[in-house]
Amino acid sequence: MRSAEFDREHVLRQAMTTFMQHGYSKTSMQKLTQATGLHPGSIYCAFNNKKGLLLASVEQYQKDKNEQFAQLCASHNNIKSALHAFLADIAHPCASSEATKVCLLTRTLSEIDGQDEEVTQVLSNNLSAFERSLESVLNKAMDKGEISSKPSAKERAQFLVMGIYGLRTYASTGNDTQALSRLSEQLLEYVLR
Amino acid sequence: MRSAEFDREHVLRQAMTTFMQHGYSKTSMQKLTQATGLHPGSIYCAFNNKKGLLLASVEQYQKDKNEQFAQLCASHNNIKSALHAFLADIAHPCASSEATKVCLLTRTLSEIDGQDEEVTQVLSNNLSAFERSLESVLNKAMDKGEISSKPSAKERAQFLVMGIYGLRTYASTGNDTQALSRLSEQLLEYVLR
DNA sequence: TTCAATCTTGAATATGCGTTCAAGATACAC
């Protein structure tokens, strides 16, 4: 026997960055071999094809984002400061030109829309899973009496998710940092009203 | 002499629909020749290249959207019903599977991001022009005393635009019509607060 | 040390793409 030589997580993080930077279709296999250090044959052996590598990258992305979010929640003792930090983490890179300014899930979903049912499903599922995890955080805040129960956690979570999508797109139309942070504030104010 | 035989506006509307349906890079010249009825040579003669056809389509799209918006504003006597109708026009196709469910400007911007400076500029300019026209409508509503002047027209317009971007992305994650119209309501409520 | 199982390598393949261009068709001026 002989085991694979590459570090799967490392490869997937390099791949996801490349996908975020150039989008799915403009990320050529050549770019992927350069970014990951793997040769075409190895990629095809480990992930079937380009789409397989995308799906594996998406899985890794979601895993990383979930961990980040859990840590962020653990390090704040009230929902307002937690979500404030969360939105700042989104808005700040948005105004920069880093690859991480976009969301792998929404960018790919928008690009792939109507082209591949499987990828669309996976992305949608991951996005709604994250909405539910926001909902659960809001529910906990209700239990602790930090926010009222009148607009339900679900409604709040939906509006927040919509706002995040909007923020990201808004940021891509030109980096008005001032407006972006003002919009984040207003969004948070409304969600925690 | 001899004049061109095709109807430019018709051709551009067919092209823009194709671009909205498949995205820029997956819209092949073959698809465009089928959709427009023009042969490759004619397209290259009239629009230089694929990118030129995109830019011309974007111009036509913006012109059409501006006309629609002006008519919509003219047919409502208060801002609330006007914007309500406007959001409904956005949200309803979003929940369907028509090509018009996406916005040519944002979809293309997201796909092209970081690849072509000229297209990025044109799209961003068009989007902020539309934000300003929303701002102007809000200003008129202030003059008529329909809304207070406290959150400025600019701030309201920015939040509304962010919300529209968010609505569109939210819609693309799965067509929960119920949630979509509820989100529209909340958005409107907050913008006209 | 030997051998076979497995992984790595990267050139080769087939396909689809945007673009060009020379030949043919057409319309208008005279």
Added chain:
DNA sequence: GTGTATCTTGAACGCATATTCAAGATTGAA
């Protein structure tokens, strides 16, 4: 009616792409 300027046509071109595969390299067990 004739000539010419212009438009239309679509086959052909070069290029980039995703994918394959057979040869070479490496591992670990016997």
